[in-house]
Amino acid sequence: AQRVTQPEKLLSVFKGAPVELKCNYSYSGSPELFWYVQYSRQRLQLLLRHISRESIKGFTADLNKGETSFHLKKPFAQEEDSAMYYCALKTDKLIFGTGTRLQVFP
């Protein structure tokens, strides 16, 4: 079965604290994974994709095939990072997780 799991609905941290948003997937093929972000009242935007191995806005995510995970990390959270974060698995469509709301307090 193709599935994406984000176990945390809400993650609250203080500014400057490290952040890790968890994502696990289930897929029999070679996975391609993405993180999408949705800021308040805005559209879903691509944050990063695992094949690019890039860091966007200080966020990184490493695909761990052994653990079937693609956790999103940032060493020092900023208030402007507050948003909904969705992990997504790409097949012929995007399969999304339930999302994690990140709240960064000043």
Add this chain to the structure above:
Amino acid sequence: EPEVTQTPSHQVTQMGQEVILRCVPISNHLYFYWYRQILGQKVEFLVSFYNNEISEKSEIFDDQFSVERPDGSNFTLKIRSTKLEDSAMYFCASTPLGGLRLNTEAFFGQGTRLTVV
């Protein structure tokens, strides 16, 4: 920067009524998608559309749903007889040639919130 646009931003309709949600994908994109998100739940795939026909649809996309590209720019989702459980945020997305099979990105609209009363 080109964007996917959706109208209206919020639609309230009575149960049993027909509703049409409109999307204008990015102009040179060829693959189009509808997703929905019931409040508090995950973003779910409804349907993909390419070359004027449905490529794939989920089990959610039953006979009450239809999609159309009536004029080469708009991409619409019609719900024939709305039910209370159709209340959700509906997102349109588009991708360039090759769709998600290639190394492309899906661009999402800002969503239409449908409330069925």
